[in-house]
Amino acid sequence: MLPLHTRAVISGALSRPLLKVLDLAEALRGDVPHEQVAVHLDDGIDVDTGVLRDLGFAAVMRPSATGMRPDDALPVICGLSNIDVVNPGDVIRVRHDSGQLSVLYRRGANANSLFLTEQCNSRCLMCSQPPRDEDDLWRVRELLELIPLIDRDLPQLGFTGGEPTLLGPLLPELIRACKAALPRTGLHILTNGRNFADTAMADSVHEAVGCTTWAIPLYADVPSRHDHVVQAAGAFDATDNGIYNLAERGHAIEIRFVVHAQTLPRMQRFAEFIWRNMPFVSHVAFMGLEPMGFAKVNRDLLWVDPVDYGPALADAVWHLQDRGITTSIYNVPLCVLPEAAWPLARQSISDWKNIYDPACEGCSMRPRCCGFFASHGPAWRSRGIRAFRFEEAAE
Amino acid sequence: MAGRLPFAPLADFRPKEPGYQPMPFRFARIPGVDGKVLVTSEVGEFEFLDETDFRAFASGTLSPATDAYADLQGKHFLVEGDPSTPLRMVTAKYRTRKSFLKGGPALHVFVVTLRCDHSCRYCQVSRQTADQARFDMSAETAAAAIDLMFQTPSPSLTVEFQGGEPLLAFPRIRQIVEAIEERNRVDGRAITYSMTSTLHQADGEVLEFLRRHDFQLSTSLDGPETLHDANRPRPGRASHRRTLEGIGRVRAALGERSLSALTTLTRESLKHPEAIVDEYVRLGFPSVFLRPLSPFGFAAKAAQRIGYGMEEFLPFYARALAYILELNRKGVAIQEAYTGFLLSHILTPFPTGYVDLRSPTGAGLGARVYNYDGGVYASDEGRMLAEMGDHSLRLGTVHDSHADLMQSEGMQLLLATGVAEALPGCSDCAFLPYCGADPVFNMAREGDPVGHRPTNAHCVKHTGLFRILFRYLAEADPHVMRTFTSWVTQRPVQRLPDAEAA
Structure with a gap:
């Protein structure tokens, strides 16, 4: 798994922290304004940086070079601790003072998400990204700079957080920025939907209709259990109203359900609840627990070995799929699921989640399996983990 | 850090004040389904309740900690606190059905x-x-x-x-x-x-x-x-x-x-x-x-x-x-x-x-x-x-x-007698949400568009059919349920048959 950060040596004064890294040929094509481009030069390529300066480029990147050359006429980013982190097409942020180089957009990654805010109005028992109440408006300003630098052929871009609706009018502004810069890109926005109970908020995102899927978690068919999971009284009603408000305005909605000990008792009823009350949703995703953040704190409250919930999960997903609602399972390895559930188990959408256990060595189902979260440990290991022999997989 | 704050237990999210409001419901006992009462809602959701749970539910004393309570709440048979959100969902379901x-x-x-x-x-x-x-x-x-x-x-x-x-x-x-x-x-x-x-x-x-x-x-x-x-x-x-x-x-x-x-x-x-x-x-x-x-x-x-x-x-x-x-x-x-x-x-x-x-x-x-x-x-x-x-x-x-x-007289006759929710014998029938009014049939059989329910052939037929079907639904044999599902979705059920027992 490729990290998103590395260290670099920066020589000269960069005019801006956000840069699109392009190889020479693409840089010269002029799709990106030159003043936002760092020209990526492989070792051995000899280019007169004076010409690049005259063309208006912002910087040169020589990943493995140790320093600036005497004749360099542009700021140079070099000496990357890990030269694999950055590749042409990526958008990077360079911190001049610390030399920290971060990849904000990675060309060719199977999922790219924008992180909108650390703030959240829920406090889910299993939150993998515990919220922080900090003023992070700088993120939005940075994203507004980043969005025009993203490749225009990107099929899908995620918004994640934190709770993006807490940004108020800045959320529609980000959506507008994406529509303007990336007209062919679908948006996938994670939100708890509570703020859309306010019709003014629901009205404010009208530009998202047709290009956006709102991914909204719902953890039960009854208020008390959902409210407990998200640790917020009244959240279930607010989310239901938010979903209805969005649906009435023509938005596409995905429902997300995380399977753990606090949601399992209502899982089957939850599936019927969606069918009866929200048959209009475009996708329902059932997800295994991510052993991160609050989930670690609440491990004993949450842990169920997936082997033990597999049959119930198969019932729930087929209940919806057989009624015409597209349904998926994420983050549960195939070996702990009953075979009945396999056709709906997807590989994880994020590169960083596809990690395999030593026991997976030689498993012939690996190409189809989601593997594990990077951060899993023995406390989170199912007793069902095993490798499939080739003959089993062939059946 | 926020993580240091304690997490509140499930009981804290149940209503502080005891008591719930039942939504309109109808009920029936199905021959062959012993010890259970079928309850149906205005929008056609149903639940089989144990006799004791049913009596507790009807008398307003069902405990919020029971599964039956959650089952009924999830299907909007009962509401607690501010009912506006469940009512919104019920009205959406009603509009959809009609x-x-x-x-x-x-x-x-x-x-x-x-x-x-x-x-x-x-x-x-x-x-x-x-x-x-x-x-x-x-x-x-x-x-x-x-x-x-x-x-x-x-x-x-x-x-x-x-x-x-x-x-x-x-x-x-x-x-x-x-x-x-x-x-x-x-x-x-x-x-x-x-x-x-x-x-x-x-x-x-x-x-x-x-x-x-x-x-x-x-x-x-x-x-x-x-x-x-x-x-x-x-x-x-x-x-x-x-x-x-x-x-x-x-x-x-x-x-x-x-x-x-x-x-x-x-x-x-x-x-x-x-x-x-x-x-x-x-x-x-x-x-x-x-x-x-x-x-x-x-x-x-x-x-x-x-x-x-x-x-x-x-x-x-x-x-x-x-x-x-x-x-x-x-x-x-x-x-x-x-x-x-x-x-x-x-x-x-x-x-x-x-x-x-x-x-x-x-x-x-x-x-x-x-x-x-x-x-x-x-x-x-x-x-x-x-x-x-x-x-x-x-x-x-x-x-x-x-x-x-x-606006013809014929339509006025049909509108006056063609709403099952308002017909004697239908208005309190558990099968009402799934049935219909047939004033034309009643006129042919009885010379009267309302019909006399105790001897009405439309009613005998449909209550009989619904009893047979709800008996199957109470038994919930996986094979039968899969067949029924394929009939209502008009497509083959994709779930593997042999996997059901797992």
């Missing part, structure tokens, strides 16, 4: 002729005659009926040809279809054509026409040859053979999916549920529609010979359904069409396109019939009633306007 009302009549039946070459003992209306002028629809009547159809606001229209044997008036059918196509070039409705026919007259030119306009065809097949020919006599006999030939020609020309069949059950039919089902399987039909005799026309006169009571029909149905489910268990995909409609009402949040079991009634609101003589009726049965001498459901003529017809 959404068939939105567009006005969508099914438009053109009775192009009463002539027929059969003389079926149970037939309501057909005539054997050579006198075309007397029993065929005129070109002028057809043109006026088309105009009237386009006055209804429904974005999708089904044009159904009925008779008699409609193909005896094929030139009229062609005129009507071509005129509708011409008109629809500017009108832009989604139009489906269908026809009920013996298919005996369906040959080259006719088949090509039906194929070009993508007709959905329905034919009568009463079962094996002996039974079919006994029910459906014609000069020279051989109705069964000629029907099979017609089925073959239609399938070859229009494809398998374009044709369905339905069976009318006589007293004799009731002895042969398995043989009737087997005949449909043998002929490759995915569906059989087991229809009891309707109490109209000749059927009423012949009731003594071929008729029977619903208490005789129900055991037949139970046996036929059990046999059909057994076949499905063995991998033979055959469904009973009427069961499919009833189960759709029970197991889905959506209405069906079936107009004969709705509340408010489908007569006049979902369907309209243009008779050969220019009379406009609220339903097929309405014009049959007229053939019996009762003209109360004649809404007017094809020369009236849509607005006139919808």
Whole structure:
């Protein structure tokens, strides 16, 4: 798994922290304004940086070079601790003072998400990204700079957080920025939907209709259990109203359900609840627990070995799929699921989640399996983990 | 850091004040389902409760910590605190279930002729005659009926040809279809054509026409040859053979999916549920529609010979359904069409396109019939009633306007008596959300559109059917449930059968 950060040596004064890294040929094509481009030069390529300066480029990147050359006429980013982190097409942020180089957009990654805010109005028992109440408006300003630098052929871009609706009018502004810069890109926005109970908020995102899927978690068919999971009284009603408000305005909605000990008792009823009350949703995703953040704190409250919930999960997903609602399972390895559930188990959408256990060595189902979260440990290991022999997989 | 704050336990999210409000519900005890009470909601959700839970729920003392409480809350049988959010969901479900009302009549039946070459003992209306002028629809009547159809606001229209044997008036059918196509070039409705026919007259030119306009065809097949020919006599006999030939020609020309069949059950039919089902399987039909005799026309006169009571029909149905489910268990995909409609009402949040079991009634609101003589009726049965001498459901003529017809005395009668929620005996019935009002049937049987529920055949039939189905739903055998699901979704259930036991 490729990290998103590395260290670099920066020589000269960069005019801006956000840069699109392009190889020479693409840089010269002029799709990106030159003043936002760092020209990526492989070792051995000899280019007169004076010409690049005259063309208006912002910087040169020589990943493995140790320093600036005497004749360099542009700021140079070099000496990357890990030269694999950055590749042409990526958008990077360079911190001049610390030399920290971060990849904000990675060309060719199977999922790219924008992180909108650390703030959240829920406090889910299993939150993998515990919220922080900090003023992070700088993120939005940075994203507004980043969005025009993203490749225009990107099929899908995620918004994640934190709770993006807490940004108020800045959320529609980000959506507008994406529509303007990336007209062919679908948006996938994670939100708890509570703020859309306010019709003014629901009205404010009208530009998202047709290009956006709102991914909204719902953890039960009854208020008390959902409210407990998200640790917020009244959240279930607010989310239901938010979903209805969005649906009435023509938005596409995905429902997300995380399977753990606090949601399992209502899982089957939850599936019927969606069918009866929200048959209009475009996708329902059932997800295994991510052993991160609050989930670690609440491990004993949450842990169920997936082997033990597999049959119930198969019932729930087929209940919806057989009624015409597209349904998926994420983050549960195939070996702990009953075979009945396999056709709906997807590989994880994020590169960083596809990690395999030593026991997976030689498993012939690996190409189809989601593997594990990077951060899993023995406390989170199912007793069902095993490798499939080739003959089993062939059946 | 926020993580240091303690997390609140589940009990903290239950209401501080005890007490809940029950939403309107109805209940029934199902024969064969011991110790359980069926409760149904206004929007058709249902739950089987233990007697003790049921009594506690009804008396307002069910504990919030029980599963039964959550089960009932999740289905909006009870609400706690501010009810506005569950009420919003309930109203959305109610609007969805009754959404068939939105567009006005969508099914438009053109009775192009009463002539027929059969003389079926149970037939309501057909005539054997050579006198075309007397029993065929005129070109002028057809043109006026088309105009009237386009006055209804429904974005999708089904044009159904009925008779008699409609193909005896094929030139009229062609005129009507071509005129509708011409008109629809500017009108832009989604139009489906269908026809009920013996298919005996369906040959080259006719088949090509039906194929070009993508007709959905329905034919009568009463079962094996002996039974079919006994029910459906014609000069020279051989109705069964000629029907099979017609089925073959239609399938070859229009494809398998374009044709369905339905069976009318006589007293004799009731002895042969398995043989009737087997005949449909043998002929490759995915569906059989087991229809009891309707109490109209000749059927009423012949009731003594071929008729029977619903208490005789129900055991037949139970046996036929059990046999059909057994076949499905063995991998033979055959469904009973009427069961499919009833189960759709029970197991889905959506209405069906079936107009004969709705509340408010489908007569006049979902369907309209243009008779050969220019009379406009609220339903097929309405014009049959007229053939019996009762003209109360004649809404007017094809020369009236849509607005006139919808305000006619006939419609006012239907609206006053066609809402099951307001009918004595229906308003508190547990099966109400899945059933419908049938004032036309009641008029034919009882001479009164409301009907007397304790002896009402529509009620005996449907309560009987619902009891049989809810017994299956209470048992919840995985195979049966999978079969039922495939019937209501009209697609094969994809879940692997052998995986269910896991």
